[in-house]
Amino acid sequence: MNPINEILFFFSLLGAFNGLLLAVYFSLIAKKEGHRHYFLALLILMLSIRVIKSVFFYFNPHLSDVFIQIGLSACVLVGPSLYLYISYDRKINWIIHTAPFLIVVGLLCILYPYSEYRELWSQLIVRGIYLQWLIYIVASLQYIKPIIRKIKSRQKLDNIDIWQLSIATCIFLIWLAYGTAAYTSYIVGALSFSFLFYLVFLLIIFRNSKQPVFYQEKERYKNKVISEENILKIEQLLPSVIEREMFLDPDFTLDQAAKELKISKHVLSQYLNERLNKSFSTFINEYRIEKAKVLLQNKSNYSVESIGYESGFSSKSSFFTAFKKITGKTPSEFQRAQVS
Structure with a gap:
């Protein structure tokens, strides 16, 4: 050869x-x-x-x-x-x-x-x-x-x-x-x-990998500064978006959130990355997981998969992945811990 x-x-x-x-x-x-x-x-x-x-x-x-x-x-x-x-x-x-x-x-x-x-x-x-x-x-x-x-x-x-x-x-x-x-x-x-x-x-x-990759996001915004007006607008209106549980829509996007806050999606993304050290996806998923926790505690007759969909996830796999990443447990493990 x-x-x-x-x-x-x-x-x-x-x-x-x-x-x-x-x-x-x-x-x-x-x-x-x-x-x-x-x-x-x-x-x-x-x-x-x-x-x-x-x-x-x-x-x-x-x-x-x-x-x-x-x-x-x-x-x-x-x-x-x-x-x-x-x-x-x-x-x-x-x-x-x-x-x-x-x-x-x-x-x-x-x-x-x-x-x-x-x-x-x-x-x-x-x-x-x-x-x-x-x-x-x-x-x-x-x-x-x-x-x-x-x-x-x-x-x-x-x-x-x-x-x-x-x-x-x-x-x-x-x-x-x-x-x-x-x-x-x-x-x-x-x-x-x-x-x-x-x-x-x-x-x-x-x-x-469990290490979040924010370096590239921050590099993108290093020469841009969010105006005080936009910061104030976000801090005033963002709680309303959360209270209305708009995150329960599996198709809820960064664009939609920005429109609700009356700012550009780039400004919102920069705010989340710089102020909260989170991507939009992580930010939304955290609220979905909190909703899922409540459902897992109160609706024991619901299947875990149903609770995932009701919490705003588009699939069982994305629900399980996000839940495990954020809580360190699977939804079933969390539910069993509440019962015991």
């Missing part, structure tokens, strides 16, 4: 093996952080198997047919795993989205093994699997739309929003890399996985 191929082999395989480790990590933390992580672990595991097959086949065309068949078949669970992870808050039946495909692919492997029906696999079965993968990517978009709306309205994204958007985007890019491999190179899919793996890994570090 020449030096260039050695480098390609190393980098294309590096992400796949690290992906296997990450899949194990997410499966281990699923009991503590939430069962949705099982689907994330499955997603990464299936992609890693597919990538490992690609790498070894690219550098060894005489690879065992059984190994090739396993690598191709793994893709049948990539789309469903993404969809089940992104849509987890909706409590969708995971068996419906996995069992039928496993049965079909299992029968195909038995009745039409890759070793005897290579052309059938390359011309029909693999294309069908990639089509199914794309359909699930499109189906997952409906749960990404609220994040897109936040971006359009220039709201600050929560870490969970960034995380889910990144996962969906990465899966689409990997699908695109494999879908266009016939026109580029077969190794592109594996290389794209390695590259995107490390981008997502950085997001994990960012998501788990």
